[in-house]
Amino acid sequence: MQGPARLILILLLLSLCAAAALLWALVAGEFVIAPLTALSALFGQATGIGADIVLNLRLPRAVAVFACGGLLALAGALMQVLLRNPLADPYILGVSGGAAVGALLAMMFGLSAWLVDGAAFAGALGTMLLVFGLAHGDGSWTQTRLLLTGVVVAAGCGALVSLMLSLATDARVYSMLFWLMGDASSATRPWPALAVLGLALLAVAPLARDLNVLVRGEEGARALGVDVRRLRHVLYALASLLTAVSVTLIGSVGFVGLIVPHLLRLVIGNDQRVLLPACALAGGTLLVVADTAARTVLAPIQLPVGVLTALIGVPLFLFLLSRKLR
C-alpha cells in the first residue's frame, strides 16, 4: 500500500497505541482506578475522588507528557533533516542548555514556579537567537557552521549550569537537579503545549516533500526547485521553538528526540510526510508509557522519566536494528 492510504493506516495504528498509553496513564498509580471509571470521568459522567484524581492530577500530567514527547520527537526529526546528521537531537544546538541556564538562574534567586518557567523559555529563545545570529555571521550558513556554533554554545551553557550548581545552597541544588533531569509532576497547564504540537504539524505538512528532497543534499534540492534557504530558516525556528516549549514544561528529558525518529525510520521509512506526524504520535506515546512506568514501578519512589525512556527505548531500538540488518 502506498501514498495517503498508507499514511492514514499508520496514523490510525499509532493513534490506537497513543490512546491505550493515555488510558494506562489515567488508571495506573497508587490509587488504581477502573478503566471505565476513568473514561466516564473524562466525559464528565463520574464524580468522587477517583474522577477527581483522573481529571485534576493524572490527565494534565499525561497530556503534558504526551505533548512534550511529541514535540521532542518532531523537533528531533526536523533537526536531523536540518543538520542532515542522524545523530542530531533537539538539544544539540543548545536550546535546552539555554533553558537550563534561565531556569537555574531563576531558582537561585528563589523565584516562583511560573517565573522559573518564564526564565527557562526566555533562556531557550535567547540561545536560539544567539546561535542563529552567530552561525549566520557573514550570510553563509553551512550546516557545519551551524552545528559547531550550536554545540559550542551548548557547552557554554553546560559550564554555566555547573557553575550555578556549585554556588547554590544545598536545599536548592536538589530542586535544580530534579529540573535538569526532567520532571513532569509540576506540569499543570499542558494544553498550550498540545496546541503548539498541533500547529507545528499543520505547519510542516505542506513542507514535508521539500524535506524529503533536502535530506538528499542541498544542491540537488535547490536544483529541484526547493527554496533551501527559506526552508532551513523555517526548520530551525520550528525545531527550536518546539524544543523550547517542551523544555519549559517538563525540563530536558533526553533520548526521545533522538531515538523516536530513528525507531520509526526503521519501521516505516524516511518519507517525511509519514514520518513527521508519526513522530508526534509515537514520541508522545513513548513518553507517556515511560512517565507512567516512572511513577509506578518503584512507587512511592518516582524515577526521572528520562531513565525510563532510555530503559524502554534502547532494547526496542537495538531489536529493530538487528532485525533490519538480517
Next chain:
Amino acid sequence: MATGEILLEIDEVALRVGERWLCCAFSQQLRAGEVLVLLGPNGAGKSTLLRTLAGLAAPAAGQVRVAGRPLSDWPMRELARLRAYLPQQQPDLFPSSVLETVLVGRHPHLGRWGWEGGRDEAIARQALRETGMQDFASRDVQTLSGGERQRVAIAAVLAQQARLLLLDEPTNHLDLHHQITTLELLRERAGSGCAVVLVLHDINLAARVADHVVLFDGRGRVLAGSQDEVLRAEVLGEAFSQPMDCIDHGGRRVFVPR
C-alpha cells in the same frame, strides 16, 4: 546539422571564485539535440560553470539564458521542470529505497500536497530500466556500490523529464561498460530533443560524445567551440600541462598522453 531550438545560451559569461578569475568572458550556444562537454584540469571551473548554468550560482559577468529567458527570471520550481542537474556527489545519510530515491526527480512536477502516483512510478521504473538498475528498485541505496549509486542518481535525473540535462561527472565510479552505455543513453536523450551538458575528465569519452567543447586551461582562459576546433592535441596539451598525441584509430581520434 544544428536545427533544434536553442535551449541554452552562454552569453559573455565570466566566472570568479573569491579574487581568482576562473574564466574570462566567453559565449556558447546549445540547441536541442546537441551535447556540450566541459573539460579542463582540476579546479579550473568546470563544476562552477555547470552550477552557474543550472542557476545555482550567479556568473561574475554576462548572462545565461535557458529557452530564451535569463536564468534570473526563472522561478526555481518552473525551471526544475525544464532542466535537471546531477551534482558530483549524493550523500546518503538516511536509509531510502532506490525507487524512492528516483521518485525524488518527480518533485517539481507535483503540487504542494501531491503524492507520487502510478504515472510517476512508471516514469521512475522506466528510468531505472534505462540505467540497468530495474532489479534494484526495492534495495536500500545505502547498500549499493558507488557505481550503482551513481546510476540511481542518473535515473533520478532522467525521471525529472527535463529538456536540458546538466550532469557533473556522470561517469564517476562507473565501470568502463557503464561509462559507455551511460554516455550513449545521454546521446539518445539528445537525439530525442534534449540538450545535454556534461563535465567529463576523460578526453576520449568527450571525443566520443561531444558536439561542442568548452576547455578550461586552469589559468583563466577558456576555449569554446565545436569538437573539431577544441579537441586538438596541442591545445589539450597546453590546457592540461601534459603533452598529448592524437592517433587516428579507424577514423576515430584517440588522445594519449605523451
